[in-house]
Amino acid sequence: MSSASHAAPHAPTFPERVREATGESVFQCYQCGKCAAGCPLAAEMDYTPNQILRLLQLNLPEMEEEALRALSIWLCLTCETCAARCPQEVDIPKIMDHLRQESRRRGLVHPKAKDILAFYESLLASVRKGGRLHEVGLVASYKLKTGHLLQDVLLTPQLLQRGKLSLRPHKVADTDAVRRIFDRCDAAAPENKADHA
Amino acid sequence: MKLGYFPGCSLESSAREYNESLQAVAPLLDLELCEVPDWNCCGATAAHSLNHKLALALPARTLALAERAGFDELLVPCSACYSRLAATRRDLLANEALRQEITSIIELDYVGSTKVVSVVDVLGRAAPTIRAKASVPFLRKVACYYGCYLTRPASLTTCARPEDPQEMEAIVASAGATPLDWAFKIDCCGAALSVSRTATVAELAGRIVADAAERGAEALVVACPLCHTNLDLRRPAIERHRGVSYALPVLYITQLVGLALGLSERALGLHRHHVPVRFAPGAAAPAAAPKEN
Amino acid sequence: MPRIGVFICHCGENIGATVDAAAVAKAAGELPGVVHAVDYKYMCSDPGQNLIKEAIREKKLTGVVVGACSPRMHEPTFRRACAEAGLNAFLCEMANLREHCSWVHEKLPETTEKAIDLVRVMVEKVKRNRPLFPINVPITKTALVLGGGIAGIQAALDIANAGHPVVLVEREASIGGHMAQLSETFPTLDCSQCILTPRMVEVAQHPNIRLYTYSELESLEGFIGNFKAVIRKKARGIDEATCTGCGACIQKCPTKKIPSEFNAHLGHRTAIYVPFPQAVPNKPVIDRAHCTYYRTGKCKLCERVCPTKALRYDQEDLLVEVAVGAVVVATGYEVKGTDFFPEYGYGRYKDVITGLQFERLASASGPTLGAIRRPSDGQVPETVVFIACAGSRDPAKGLHYCSKICCMYTAKHAMLYKHKVHHGRPYVFYMDIRAGGKMYEEFVRRAIEEDQVSYIRGRVSRIYEKNGKLIVKGVDTLLNSRPVEIAADLVVLATAMVPQPDAEALAQKMKISYDGDRFLNEAHPKLRPVEMNTAGIFVAGACQAPKDIPETVAQASGAASKVIGLFSKDELSREPVVAVVNRTAPPLFSTCVGCFLCETACPYQAIEREEIKDRNGNVLKTVARVNQGVCQGCGTCVALCRSKSIDLQGFTNEQVFAELVAL
Missing domain, CATH: 1.10.1060.10 (Alpha-helical ferredoxin)
Incomplete structure (x- = not known):
């Protein structure tokens, strides 16, 4: 026993x-x-x-x-x-x-998942920069990353017309604080940086 | 009543009518919304998919700022943000080592004293007031759509019947509407795949729109900007995918309540929707409508 | 001078692999008073026992310590061996070197040291042991059987047929239990009622069986051979002796829409009713919660139509006391309702039913007279989905166990459906098919091969209603886990078998043990399957664990044979581990001062008052005395006695302190 x-x-x-x-x-x-x-x-x-x-x-x-x-x-x-x-x-x-x-x-990462991953990375890149998600910036970055330049990703013209997209990003005041959070989390998992592969 | 308020990123842009309608309705229900100073993005699906620590640290910063501002409760209208914030609070309260690690990452102290509440929680409490003040009862048949995070995980939400929730139904009923029993109220709309896999979203959101329409709903009612995007903004994709067109508008629950309280369509941001908010004439005769108690 | 022998057992590897048995024996041999110490591989074997016997005779031992397994395992073995060698059995003690030492520690020097400590302790105790002799108590040769389902019926008949009186208590208005509700039984498809009702009649007519229906156990006191049970005979509202069971009252009762418990709420009954036509006894009861007279003070229609004037509206519950020597608990089970399943609609879809409800649909005596018609609209369902493991094997819902009977009755249901609706399409969602039993596997294969029941391996995630159909969202894990959606007309959930709602309360009332799922605990899962840990109480049927009819009947006969075995003797021999109040010479008579704190503390009512009188009959002193037949040896009185006048035989204060000092 x-x-x-x-x-x-x-x-x-x-x-x-x-x-x-x-x-x-x-x-x-x-x-x-x-x-x-x-x-x-x-x-x-x-x-x-x-x-x-x-x-x-x-x-x-x-x-x-x-x-x-x-x-x-x-x-x-x-x-x-x-x-x-x-x-x-x-x-x-x-x-x-x-x-x-x-x-x-x-x-x-599965080849067909590259778009999904690119979207997540673009989103976090946007947040790293301003502390908040900037949808226009996100879409632009996603298009560049994936090459889907013509994809109607967020029906952008319509949104603009309805006042739903702002070209200027909303940012937190203390962008440095947010950046430090990203840096520390990246340091905790260096091979898994949040916003770029 | 004073509430901490975390609008989240979408409510500043693609879902600004959710913010507008919530801000318009709040004072009528004696709610004072105080925005958390310098709040940041919760990190959404992207963060918890790619970096576990970040998925805790981002919500933790906002939670800590809300706590520092002294709020008893933090209202989070986006149900995805609500889930991230509530889950972070739960995880940090359950694990002291993790709490210490995250507080050092965010450079702020956090003990978890502020409770995270959803719009459904807050409007649910205000239902008697809504009923009393509903000068223009919303006399329509509606399908209340919860999506994922208002009912799941059940340990995180306040939902009494997670497989057949009734909380939104009680709210819309207090505003005069007739909630329908339908099949897809807790099914996923496709959420974060909205941009990266639009076809998937067309299928998932399509099932939801179709079932609501087939059961005679005159509007879908939601409490989440991502759900709204997939059911409203993605409607062309849904219609292409199913080969059927649906006139069914998608209302934020705050908009429905606002209409019943007599607020204008413009104040509630109805003009910002993709699917026009128009109803068949007849049923609604607001002025003459009998008022329920 | 004490002459103690110490015998250390290796228990094969069990002790020997961790404890150095030879070193323990050697150390024991050096203890004061020990004149003999050996170790041996299997002390419980015949040669091992002979070592003890020979040493007792040759070394004239006055006490024996066996360092081996738990005394629960082999104390009787070694005490018998000592007695055979002429040493009083109670001069033999065991040091538990297995459960208390080798099994719970690694192989380290400290482990052997602990074993030596354990042996030394028992040596010190046994030096102070006194010869003790078993206590004989008389046996009341009447059995109490709780529950009148097939388990209780079988046990009652077996005991009664052996010539002993039986008191059979059933909570409902009729005996028969769940088996009376079933349509046909697997794997033979013989009609359940047809095989059951003759047994029910036999019970009613048996000269040795006293039947109390609509009755419950109020209390149980006493001990093996000598229990006192109080039975609450609930007020039926009729005089059973006068009532002829003609049924006129039932026909005229104006309150007709009460959901019938017997029909699993699929049919209706009246306020005065018998549960089903073949009820035993065939005498109605009044359901006072629904009866118009009890609710409003007006009606009494039944009294007007009763030809024998048997109605007794003011009847009250009756408490009956019976003396019995043994008890068989056969209180059965219930099944979870459909409201237990949020993902299957919280019970709000009428056409999602339980297996028990399907039994009533398929039964010739049921609400549809055996036609398979769905509850919502009475239509014959064209597509029926059966879901196995509904609630069973579902830790998320709090039920870990397999309900054991569902695989078989689900196959039977699908088969019966197919036999009655030839063009119907039955689907079974299952996780595993558990068909261990005589002709069981063959039965399931028959459902699949001959009746073409489609078995789909996977659990169902959700059911919702659309356009009058129930959409069942399942999966086929044998087809690459492909989602499968079936639009069904009727869904049958094989819901989990659980104990009766008040199983826990009954167990506490009887002081018998039960498990985390509230099923009763047998004394040993393999070797004592029909006994409870409380002597004289036995168990049969699904109140112990989910089981089917053949197993239930076998266990009931097993319990009955245990009762008959107990009743085969006139007296019962008990261990003398009981409390005693000391006696001293006059004029003190006892150090007991007669405070009787012990009397209030004793959980078994074993303390009596004894008056010590002089020759003229004048009471000199009143002291406590322990009824040795009732005392269970728990020692509570010993701890409470302020004048230290009570001691527990075999565990005296002197012995226990000696053990502690030796550590």
């Missing part, structure tokens, strides 16, 4: 690292599929949420990489429907957040 054999030190496995970062255990998932049944994007995903967890449950390096290369982790809207209904109470959105950061850190 000695537990000594279980205590041998070992490098943390990927599921253990997920648990360390999120507090969530992928082994709790019993593959009932209720998350996939309710996920608004399940039909568009290459792997449904339970399948992503399955890849992690296998604890094999190639499977873990497959999960990090998935488009699904970027399609996830964090709508929380899966977590709300999960009978095993797995906080899937939290795990998805971690997988996105890990995927970006290791340079495994």
Whole structure:
């Protein structure tokens, strides 16, 4: 009955690292599929949420990489429907957040997710600069990043006409304070800088 | 009643009519909105997708500023911002080491004394006042749309029945409207994919618009700028995607309440919508309408 | 001089791998008073026991300490061995070197040191042990059975057929329980009522069974062989002896729209009613909450039509006291309602029903006379979705366990539906199919292969209503986790089996233990499955854990055989670990001063008052005396006694202090 054999030190496995970062255990998932049944994007995903967890449950390096290369982790809207209904109470959105950061850190982002990532990066770049989101600036930066120069991203002319877009950004007074926050958070995760890949 | 107010970035631009209508309605309901000095962006989906610490630090700065200003409650009209701020408060209160780390990042102290509340929370409390002051009852059938963050995660929100919430229904009913029972009130509209995957949004938001229209709703009622963008501004994409055109306007719940309180369409920013706020004649006869108690 | 023998067991690897047993034996051998100390691989084996017996005889031991496992495991074994060698069994003590030492520590020198400490303590205790002798108490050979479902019926009949009187108590107006509600039973598809009702009649007619229906247990006191139960016979509002069960009152009752509990709220009943036509006894009760007379003071229509004048509106609850020697608890279960499921509509969709409701739809005696018609509009459903594990295996909803019967009854439901609606399309959403049991797997395969029930592996996320259909949003995890949407006419939730709502209150009333899900705890999960930890109380059926009819009946017969075994003796032998009040020579008689603080503290009412009289009958002194039949040896009185006049045999203050001093 000695537990000594279980205590041998070992490098943390990927599921253990997920648990360390999120507090969530992928082994709790019993593959009932209720998350996939309710996920608004399940039909568009290459792997449904339970399948992503399955890849992690296998604890094999190639499977873990497959999960990090998935488009699904970027399609996830964090709508929380899966977590709300999960009978095993797995906080899937939290795990998805971690997988996105890990995927970006290791340079495994799915090619079709580049636009989504570009949008997030543009948004944070805008916030880093002024403390608040400047929608016109965001759209311009997103267009430049993705090359979708003609995309009608925010129906801009109509918005301007209705007085909904301001060309001049609203900024916080203490822009330095916000910049320091970004710098410190980047320093905490240097390979995962918030606004540029 | 005095409330701390965090409008969030959208309410300064693409959702300025939400801000206008909320500001117009507030004094009629004895609410004094005091903007948090020098608030910043909550970081939205972008931050929690890319940098865990940043996703906590950005909301924490605003929370700390609100706390320093001495507010008991902080009103956050955007439900996505509401969720980020409420989640940050919960996480920092639950983990002392994390709280210390984040307070050192934001260079501000924070103990979590200010509670985060949504527009639905605040209007819900004011429902008796709305009912009493509704000089132009909004006698329309409406579909109340909650989206994600007003009901989920249930541990974060105040929603009593997260799978069939009734809080918005109670508010619109107090303004004279008839809330419909419908199927998509808590389904996701596509949220942050609005720009990067418009086709996805057309599908998700399309299901919502279609179900509301098919059940006879005369308006969709929302309490989130992102939901409004996807249901209103993205309407052309929805209509192209489904091959059907829908005249169904999308109202912020503050606009609906404002109309019932007798405020002008202009003051409430109705002219800023993409889908025109027009109703079939007949049903609404505001002046002669019987007033409910 | 004490002559103590110490025997250290390795328990194979269990102790031996962590504790140096030889070193423990060696250290024990050096303790004062110890004349013999050995270690052995399995002390509980025959050769191990012989080591003890031989040492007792050869070394003339006056006490034995066995350092081994928990005394709960093998104390009887070693005490028997000592007795066989001529040493009083209560001069043998165990030091628990396994649960208290080897299992909870690593292999370290300190672990062996702790084992030596544990042995030394028991050596000091056993030096002060006195020979004790078992206490004999008489047995009341009458059984109390709580619950008149199939478990209670089976247990009552088995005990009664063995010749012992049985008191059967049922809360509802009729016996029969849930089994009476079922349509047909898996895996044979025989009619549930057809096999049950003969047993119900047998109960009613059995000369050894006294049946109390519409009754509940009010209190239970006493101990094995000697319980005193008080039964509350709730007021039926009729005189059962006079009533002939003609049913005239039921036909005329003007209050007809009360949801019928027997029909799982799918049909109606009157205010004066029998739950179902085959009820035993076939005597109505008045539901006072709904009866017009009780609510308004006017009506009494039933009294006017009753040919035998059996109505008794002013009848009150009756408390009946019975003396019994054993109790069988068979109080059964209930199923979760559809309102337990927010994502499936909070119970607001009429056509989302529970499995139990489907049983009533499929039953020939049900509200639709066995036709499958949906509750909302009476239409025959063309597409029916069955959802397994509804609430079961769902920790988020607070229920971790598998309800065990749902896989089988869901297959049965789908099959019955298909047999009645040939063109119908049944779908079953499931996570696993658990069909362990005789002919069970074959039954499920038959549903899939012959009746073409579509089994879809995945949980359902949500149900909503649209255009008169129920949209079921599920998934097929066997098809790349593809979302599957089915527009159904009827949805049947195989909702979780849970204990009765008042299971906890009943368990506390009877002082029996229950688990976190409120199911009753058997004494040992493998080896004592029908006994409770409280001696003389037994358990049968789904109040212990979810189980199907065959298992329930088997457990009921098991419980009955335990009761019959107990009743096969005239007296019961008990361990003499009881409190005693000291007696001294006159004129003191006892150091007890007669304050009777012990009397108020005793949880078992075991303290009696004894008058000490002189030859002329004059009371000299009143002192406490412990009824050894009732005392459970808890020691509360010992702790409270201000004059230190009470001691617990086998655990005297002297023994316990000696143990502490030895540490």
